[in-house]
Amino acid sequence: MMEIIQASFPAKSVGGDVDYRVLLPPDWKQGEQLPLVVHLHGAMSSSASLEAAKPLYEEVFEQGGFPRAVIACPSTPTAEGFYIDWPDGAAWETLVSDEFPEHLAATRGPFTATALIGASMGGYGVLKTAFCDPDRFTAVAAVSPAVFPGETPESVPEANIPSVLGDLHRAMAHGSNDPDTYVGNSVHGRARRNADRIRSRALPILVDCGAADEFLLHEGAEYLHQVLEELDIIHEFRLVEGAGHVGPAADARTRDAIRFLGAALIAR
Template structure:
């Protein structure tokens, strides 16, 4: 039973070949996108295994918890489920009891998972070895009223409303915004030296490239070092998705190997 959300949470774990209990290894928190689940880690397994075999990813524990879309979104809901707390604290502690000790922790996420990974990393940057976000669910605006309607289709509109507690609360929105967290913690992020990757297709069907470019601008304004990749001709998924996933995992692998 996860205390943060008052229920059991399904999750999947990838263990390295010949893993032995008590072996000190890094942990990668793999955060899935909207309308998905921990089962997405099985789809990513070939990427991790291929990179490991090539020597481009270290021996590591990789874990993905199932996080709901509506009512989840990697948010801590006022008086309700605390999904970010689960991801940042309770889930890694649970994993450490079963698979630890961990030498470092990194975050990888795509789409909704990219949003969750960035906000979790920026909230406590010294705790993490790296964060990589592919097509993160971020918007070209920093207030409840500052995002164009064209950028709020379907589930993204639900996330946008949820960030403001469904009431348009600007303070809540800033607290749940990757930009708001980055502005609040800019000094800590800079001093941590956190490796940050933001990758997005330049023709994302959900216009997430506009939010990614906005994020790039904010991080640049704040003097926060990061790598920004706007991939020409690429959409939210499509033919380049596998290449971009491998590259993002390599980015995480390099950071973990340097630890």
């Protein structure tokens, strides 16, 4: 059985302590050199999401589809969070992309590779992180990522930005509606800006979304798929018929995303 540990650390990037959970392989020993998987949770959630995912990681690991690895999830806020660096506030993207992995390397490393996985808001977070600096990562898997069918504040239909998605939509421009800031925080914008690096890295990318997503995230996922195809960026796109944002298919899809990361980590 894998062991899960809850801890916290003082994070300069956000000006306070950050709670997190770490999932360790059986009989883990300090100094064992393993890959790191950063697992980002969705909106209105916390590092407790790793507790729910633990049986899925264990199942794929026991089947031989996932290597010995350190898996870690930090608790991040939704409002004034969203895995975004705020100009006059906390830098949540810097936390998950830099400071958190550095803390883990010092306490649980050194690591041989780093992969990213996230769902919903976490899917947005892992894609924007991977596309910002693709050379650092071995693979990225996004399940029902919070991405939109448009690349500017004005081009996203109102139907696609209800409730918390509208908050994310505004947060991407730091509440200013500035198109340059929006594009800078956009998964599509980062894919376009760093397309050459993503292609040369041959970064394994999974985008998975239910075709019946209640928040219409399948429309954003399909738009991203089209952008990646336009940019000739190799990726795996799964549109799961009948599946919603949550529901009976959610565990199976998360399990498949874990297996996708596992294959990339085993093959590296």
